[in-house]
Amino acid sequence: MKPGAEFGVFGGSGFYKLAKGTGSLSATTRYGKPSGRVTLAEIEGRRVAFIPRHGVHHEYPPHAVPYRANVLAFKKLGVKRVIGPNAVGSLKGDVAPGELVFCDQFVNFTSGRKDTFYDGPETTHVSTASPYCPQMRKAAIEAAEALGLGYHPAGTVVVIQGPRFSTKAESKFFSRQGWDVINMTQYPEAVLAREQEMCYLNISLVTDYDAGLEGDPSVKPVSHEEVIKVFNKNLRNLTRLIGEIVRRVSEERSCDCGSALEHARLNA
Numbered sequence: 001m002k003p004g005a006e007f008g009v010f011g012g013s014g015f016y017k018l019a020k021g022t023g024s025l026s027a028t029t030r031y032g033k034p035s036g037r038v039t040l041a042e043i044e045g046r047r048v049a050f051i052p053r054h055g056v057h058h059e060y061p062p063h064a065v066p067y068r069a070n071v072l073a074f075k076k077l078g079v080k081r082v083i084g085p086n087a088v089g090s091l092k093g094d095v096a097p098g099e100l101v102f103c104d105q106f107v108n109f110t111s112g113r114k115d116t117f118y119d120g121p122e123t124t125h126v127s128t129a130s131p132y133c134p135q136m137r138k139a140a141i142e143a144a145e146a147l148g149l150g151y152h153p154a155g156t157v158v159v160i161q162g163p164r165f166s167t168k169a170e171s172k173f174f175s176r177q178g179w180d181v182i183n184m185t186q187y188p189e190a191v192l193a194r195e196q197e198m199c200y201l202n203i204s205l206v207t208d209y210d211a212g213l214e215g216d217p218s219v220k221p222v223s224h225e226e227v228i229k230v231f232n233k234n235l236r237n238l239t240r241l242i243g244e245i246v247r248r249v250s251e252e253r254s255c256d257c258g259s260a261l262e263h264a265r266l267n268a
C-alpha cells in the first residue's frame with residue numbers, strides 16, 4: 001500500500017501512541033527534511049500522519065523549525081487537513097491554564113522566517129483574511145463539547161519570534177490589543193498550509209499567563225518548565241480531542257481552503 005494520509009498532525013510521540021501505528025518514513029522535500037520522521041497511524045480507519053514539530057529530541061526551537069519542509073512533507077502524502085496543537089500563554093484573565101482555544105485569527109510578530117512557497121517567478125498572493133479552516137474549527141468545538149473539555153470557540157493568537165518569552169511591557173501591549181493568546185509557532189505554519197490548499201486547525205492549549213497578568217501581582221511570569229508541566233498534564237485530553245475531531249470531520253470539504261490558489265495569481 002502506498003504510504004499516504006488524509007490528516008497531518010504536528011505533534012510528537014505523546015500524540016500518536018494512542019493511535020494504531022502503521023509505520024514511519026523518512027521524508028525529503030525540496031526544502032530539505034522535515035523536523036523528524038513521519039509516523040503513520042490509523043484512527044477509526046482514517047489515516048493520520050504525525051511530524052514532531054520540534055524534532056524528536058526538541059532540537060528545533062520555534063524560530064528554526066523547518067516549517068516549509070514539514071508542511072510539504074504532509075502535502076506529498078496527500079494530507080488535506082492539518083491539525084496544529086501547541087502550547088500558548090494567556091493574555092486574558094478569563095482564558096485560564098488547562099483550557100483550549102480554537103483560534104480563528106493570528107497576528108504575526110515574527111521576523112525573518114521563510115514564510116512562503118512562492119518566491120517567484122510566479123507571483124502568488126494567497127488570502128489569509130480567515131487563516132483557519134471553519135469546517136475543522138466547527139468539528140473541534142463539537143468534539144470538545146462531546147468530551148466535556150473547557151474551551152474557547154474562537155480567539156486571536158499573537159505569534160512572537162522567540163525563543164525568549166515576552167517582557168512585561170510587550171505582554172501588556174499584546175494584552176491591551178484585545179488579543180487572547182501568545183505563541184511562537186503558529187506563523188508561518190498556518191499560512192504555509194493555506195498556500196498548499198490544505199485546511200489548518202489550531203488547537204491552543206493554555207499553559208500559563210505569559211509575563212504575568214496586569215493587576216494581579218500573584219501571577220508569576222512563564223517559565224519553560226511550567227509550560228512543559230502543564231502541557232504534559234493535559235496531553236491525554238488533547239490526544240482524545242484529536243481522535244474525536246478525526247472521527248467527526250466529514251471527508252468532504254465544505255470550506256474554501258482547497259481552492260486558495262484560484263484567485264491568487266494574476267495570470268491564473
Ligand SMILES: [Zn+2]
Pocket residue numbers: 133134135136198199200253255256257258
Ligand atoms: Zn478547510
